[in-house]
Structures are given as C-alpha cells and as structure tokens.
Amino acid sequence: MLEAQRDFVDQLVSVVQARSVDVVLIAGDVYDRALPGLDVVKLLDDALVRITQAGAAVVLTSGNHDSAIRLGFASRLLERGGVHLRTRVEDLDVPVVLPLGSDGRSGDVAIYGIPYLEPRLVAERMGVDNANHFDVTLAAVERIRHDVERRRETGPVHPVVLAHTFASGGITSDSERDLSIGGLGAVPLDLFEDFAYTALGHLHGRQELAPNVRYSGSPLAYSFSEAKHRKGAWLVDVGAEGEIGVEEVLWVPPRALAILRGPLDDLLGSEEHAWAENAYCQITLTDAQRPAQAMERVRTRFPDTLVLAFDPEGAGSQLKTSYSTRLAEAEDDLGVCCGFLEHVRGRGSGDAEEAALKEALEAVRLEEAEL
Numbered sequence: 001m002l003e004a005q006r007d008f009v010d011q012l013v014s015v016v017q018a019r020s021v022d023v024v025l026i027a028g029d030v031y032d033r034a035l036p037g038l039d040v041v042k043l044l045d046d047a048l049v050r051i052t053q054a055g056a057a058v059v060l061t062s063g064n065h066d067s068a069i070r071l072g073f074a075s076r077l078l079e080r081g082g083v084h085l086r087t088r089v090e091d092l093d094v095p096v097v098l099p100l101g102s103d104g105r106s107g108d109v110a111i112y113g114i115p116y117l118e119p120r121l122v123a124e125r126m127g128v129d130n131a132n133h134f135d136v137t138l139a140a141v142e143r144i145r146h147d148v149e150r151r152r153e154t155g156p157v158h159p160v161v162l163a164h165t166f167a168s169g170g171i172t173s174d175s176e177r178d179l180s181i182g183g184l185g186a187v188p189l190d191l192f193e194d195f196a197y198t199a200l201g202h203l204h205g206r207q208e209l210a211p212n213v214r215y216s217g218s219p220l221a222y223s224f225s226e227a228k229h230r231k232g233a234w235l236v237d238v239g240a241e242g243e244i245g246v247e248e249v250l251w252v253p254p255r256a257l258a259i260l261r262g263p264l265d266d267l268l269g270s271e272e273h274a275w276a277e278n279a280y281c282q283i284t285l286t287d288a289q290r291p292a293q294a295m296e297r298v299r300t301r302f303p304d305t306l307v308l309a310f311d312p313e314g315a316g317s318q319l320k321t322s323y324s325t326r327l328a329e330a331e332d333d334l335g336v337c338c339g340f341l342e343h344v345r346g347r348g349s350g351d352a353e354e355a356a357l358k359e360a361l362e363a364v365r366l367e368e369a370e371l
Contacts, residue, residue: 001220002039004254008219009047011251012233016054019235023098024056027201027216028063028116028164030071052082059096061113062087063164063201068115086113086162089122092140093147100158106240107156109196112144114163116202133185137165141191158242161192164201169209189213197236197244205229212244219251224282224307227257255280255304261311264291268301282307289347333361 016024031040051058060083062068072087079085084096095110117140123131126139144161151157166186189209192198198213204226206217216233218226232250239245258276260267261284267273281302285294290310298305337357338349349357 001222002043004220005040005043007254008251009043009050012047012219013050013054015233015235015249016051016056021054021056021235023096023111024051024058025111025160025162025199026058026060027113027162027199028061029065029201030060030062032065032222034065034067034070048078048083057082057084057096057098059084059086059111059113059162061085061162061164061201062115064116064118066116084111084113087115089117089125089140093143095144095147095159100156100238100242101240105156107158107242108151109158109160109238110148110151111160111162112147114140114144114161114165116164133165134187137163137187137191145194156242158196158238159194160236160238161195161198162201163192163198166202167192167200167209167213196238196242199234199236206232206234206248211246214246220253221257224257224259227259227282258282258302260284260302261286263287264294264297268297273301276302279304281305282309284309284311286311286313288312290345291347292350334358337361 012024015021030044048058060071062071062085066087068087072085075085075087086092086094092112092114095112098109098111100106100109114137117126117133117136119128119131119133119136122136123129126136128135128139140163141161144159148157148159168186168189192213193210196212200209200213200215203215204218204222206215206229208214214234217229217231219231219233221227221229221231230250231253232248235247235249237245237247256276256279258273258279258281260273260276260281262270264285264287267283267285279302281298281304283298283302283305285291285298285308287310289312291297294310295305295308298308334354334357338354341353342348
C-alpha cells in the first residue's frame with residue numbers, strides 16, 4: 001500500500017496549498033503497528049515536511065495501533081517546526097493555540113489532543129478508580145474543560161479537540177482493532193458537546209456523528225468491508241464568532257475495490273465485470289464443484305484478486321453429508337483418498353489424480369508386502 005499512501009499524501013498537500021489550510025489535524029492511527037517499517041517512517045517524515053512547507057501546522061495524536069512513546073520522540077524539537085505531537089497524558093490540557101483573527105478580538109482557537117488512552121495503563125496516573133474507556137476519557141475531557149475555562153478569563157477561546165476513540169453511534173468496519181475485549185470501549189457522544197469541534201480517529205469510515213463531531217476515516221480502504229466508503233477528510237472553518245463551517249474533501253483512490261460473485265466461467269467471460277479488471281478484487285465462486293487451479297484462472301482476468309472464497313450453489317446432498325459418514329461409506333483405500341480430496345476442496349478427483357493415487361497406494365502395498 002506504500003505507493004497508494006504516497007498518492008494520498010500528494011493529494012493532501014495539494015489541498016493544503018490550494019485552500020490555504022492553517023492546520024492539519026491527524027487523530028491517529030499514524031501507523032498500522034507499534035514497530036512500523038523504515039519506509040513507512042520515512043513516508044511520514046516526508047509528509048510532515050511537505051505539509052509544513054505548504055504553510056500549515058500539524059497537530060497529531062497517537063492511536064491504538066501506534067506506540068505513543070516512539071511516535072512522541074523529539075516532540076519538543078518538532079514543535080519548533082510546526083509539528084505538534086500529543087501522545088502523553090501530561091499534555092492533555094496543553095493546547096496548540098492559534099489566533100482566530102488579526103484584530104485580536106475574535107480570540108484564539110485552542111487545539112487539544114487526546115491520544116488513545118489504554119485504561120489499564122493510564123487510569124492510576126489520571127486519578128481514575130475504574131480502568132475503563134469511559135472513565136479515562138471523561139477525566140481527559142474534564143482536564144481540557146478546566147483549561148478552557150481558565151483561558152476564557154482573559155478572552156474568547158474556541159476549543160477544538162482531537163480524540164482517538166470509539167464514540168457511540170460510529171459505524172465500524174473490519175479493519176479496526178477493537179479498543180477493548182468484546183468491543184465495549186465506546187464512549188458517549190455528549191462528552192464532546194462543549195467543544196467547538198471534535199475530530200475523531202479510529203473508525204475507518206468518514207462519518208458525521210453530530211454537526212461538530214466527526215470521523216475523517218482512513219484515507220485508503222484497508223478491507224473489503226470499506227468498498228462502499230467515500231474516502232476523504234473534513235475541511236473545517238472557524239468563524240470570527242466561533243461558528244463552524246464544514247466542507248467535505250474527497251480523496252481519489254488509486255484503485256477501486258470490487259466484490260464479485262458467481263460461477264468461474266461467467267466471471268471470466270461476462271463484459272459486466274470489465275470494470276473490475278484493474279481493481280483489487282474479492283471473489284466468491286459459486287460453482288457446484290470447486291474449479292481446478294481456481295486462483296490462477298481468476299487472475300488471468302482479475303490479476304489483483306486478493307481474496308478468493310467458495311460458496312457452491314445447488315450443491316448435492318453428498319456435499320452436505322458429514323465427512324465421517326462419507327469416510328465410513330468408502331469401499332476401499334482409493335475411495336478414502338478420493339473422498340478426502342473432495343472434502344477439502346469441494347470437487348472430486350480427476351482421472352490423472354486418481355491414477356496417481358492408485359500408483360501411490362500400490363507402492364505402499366508392495367512395500368508392506370516386502371516387510
């Protein structure tokens with residue numbers, strides 16, 4: 001996916017330049033694992049340099065896929081270059097402050113970052129008795145509220161929050177990792193109602209939970225459950241009185257995702273599926289018997305087939321019979337072997353395969369006879 005990610009960065013930088021974006025908010029995940037590959041780290045480095053050169057600051061929080069400690073390395077140094085990392089509990093109430101207007105009367109936009117908070121690791125440090133997602137997120141939000149109130153004593157403040165969490169009402173996809181066992185990590189949406197805007201990270205689908213609470217989603221599709229997603233971001237404008245305007249920005253995917261289903265010959269011959277020849281494909285074959293060399297044949301037309309499944313339609317009663325029953329009904333050793341082949345791949349043995357099995361069985365019989 002590295003080339004596709006580079007293409008996304010190109011599009012992001014173009015939007016920053018064309019729309020004179022002041023700050024880019026990245027609410028995690030930044031990487032897909034705690035120890036990312038060197039080429040991925042370099043891509044992030046290039047992206048941050050290009051975004052800041054285009055004139056925008058960056059505020060970035062860590063997600064549940066990231067190592068907060070590694071991602072937060074050199075944060076104080078990076079801040080001098082306009083890249084503000086929020087990966088530590090200690091920085092929850094330390095905002096990035098940007099003046100809203102040149103007249104000084106409109107106040108400031110204060111951007112706070114809530115990284116992914118693993119309850120078992122941060123509860124004690126945050127003074128929380130119960131190690132769960134709701135309580136640690138509530139404690140983080142309370143810290144931010146207190147800081148906003150303190151700042152409003154000297155002038156208008158319009159708080160914007162980044163949070164990597166699963167907010168109630170969000171629609172999930174197969175690519176996200178559960179934030180807690182059993183998926184019970186959801187936090188209520190009203191935790192964020194006091195803020196001018198909340199930019200959420202974690203779920204891969206771009207979605208609006210409230211006018212001022214949204215997920216931008218992942219810039220690329222990372223599973224076929226995301227085939228119908230329209231990938232993009234939200235361009236947020238904070239007005240002179242703190243009013244919020246939101247506009248969608250769409251990313252152009254380098255390739256489409258195709259989910260196809262049908263008999264192999266139909267898929268290979270039908271003009272209806274021509275559009276999918278250059279797409280990443282998930283294909284389910286419905287042939288009554290599993291075709292030989294199915295993946296090889298599928299890829300002659302759909303070379304980027306990534307998932308191949310079998311769901312035979314109109315399968316006879318024999319395919320529905322349990323394997324143990326069919327094994328007991330086998331007349332000889334050859335029948336056992338042929339039955340096994342049919343069981344594991346959904347089609348019977350051909351003449352050449354049956355001849356090879358006969359030869360192998362005969363060799364075993366002769367060897368045993370010599371002992």
